[in-house]
Amino acid sequence: MEQQGSSTSAGRGKAEKEFVKEITPQSVDYSQWYIDVVLKTELMDYAPVKGCMAIRPYGYAIWEKIQQLLDRRIKDTGHQNAYFPMFIPQELLQKEAAHVEGFAPEVALVTKGGGETLAEPLVVRPTSEAIICDFYSRWIQSWRDLPMLINQWCNVVRWEKVTRPFLRTSEFLWQEGHTCHRTEEEAEKEALLMLGVYKEFLETEMAIPVIAGRKTEREKFAGALRTYTVEALMRDGRALQAGTSHNLGQHFARVFDITFLDQDGTLKYVWQTSWGVSTRLIGALIMVHGDDRGLVLPPRIAPIQVVIVPIISKKAREEVLAAARRVAETLQQAGIRLKLDDREEYSPGWKFNEWEMKGVPLRLELGPRDLEAEQVIAVRRDSGAKEPLPWAELPRRLPQLLEELQGDLYKRALQFQQEHTRSGADYGEFLQVMERERGFFIASWCGREECELKAKEESKATIRCIPFDREMEHENCLVCGEKAAHVVYFARAY
């Protein structure tokens, strides 16, 4: 962003080059592009504490849309929201062996309160299985108390060494569902149901295509029986775990003593699940759709779907503003989230760039020339395509246009994902792909951890998942050549 090309590109091509001077082009430095975007579009700001951030109003508005659209789905599938405490007695967290081992390195510990050393240190929740299981052991007595279907929206803390805004922060916001069931089958069904909800939500609302599948033993959640995941592909060819759903089996039930008296009169342990998505989704949104001018937001998630920029000139100032206000009012009544940018201290050109950077899907220009024709000029953020629209048609046409744009963003993202998904049985080719263009690499795997590790060491790529809907194409393991057991997606990941 420091090199603005002001001297180098002063000659030809300057016009297209310099729309957004503040943002490093993706091709120059993708990581810097990402940082520039989150800061310049005011999604977040760094906090005085490492790995922490403020989510600014525009970023939080995106999170609120995610919450709103996902919360409805969580409730439609029978779950209720509740809230559990942030502090967990250390002893509780330590009950489940694999769970402690997984989280111990990144746990924040409170040892003092009110100026006195605490008798027992408190853990700041890195996830809430432990504290919720403690409650569940008391709340559940009978098979009639099942299923227990609870979700909570909250913050969690994981002391991270390497942090990146939204993608990996020491504190982040998420939702975590925690359910208890009578049978293993029912728990399994629940875990898969919620993974399906995530997939549908991501694809429908966020226009992010994902690969759904199961995690390997190595990659699964600390304490889970099985972990399911949806994986998205970013534009730099790296994968991002967008959501996970765990079948916890009876691991937690046994150590937290969550039992119920079944119909047959015997005492049984419950079968549990947990599942979550976080503010990381905002990072995915940025990296899947964004371009060199900044954010590109899918209309369904965009806090502002349409921005109206009146072209105010001296002669027609009042007429233009009045017309813009009328248009704004009709669109508001049509249920469109819009902003009328009638600030007079900024020029139209400045506003164009500003709102494009912020990813507003559609811009309507309304100037003196449009008064006569009773129209606006609609400009799409994704394609830049301009189209004159008569005022009378706006309430009907704009919702259509926004849906078209939503669909096009999904198609474009899906095409990118498909074009960056290779498959093969040649280990050398796999290494080369992971070194250069990256993306997904579909291959067969024998199922042994040593092959998984070897591939990781040599390619830096991990097995993202064992996909649900993909047949094995090759008989032999990509790494060792022995008989393969699974087809897997490899990728370098965030």
Add this chain to the structure above:
RNA sequence: CGGGGCGUAGCGCAGCUUGGUAGCGCGCUUGGUUCGGGACCAAGAGGUCGCGGGUUCAAAUCCCGCCGCUCCGACCA
């Protein structure tokens, strides 16, 4: 946790080599003229030079320690 880069006004940077009055552009404030792809003129405001210690008559500048951001690795849901 290991290695590199960076930290001076809200943002981007110069000044540091060779110690001595803290500067530039953008932004901000006020007034005026403008407005179909980041307008222009004029007058202003704004800084514990990341933090702590040391050397010195004197430190943004030299030395030591720490913190933060960032990139590349290791680790990790």
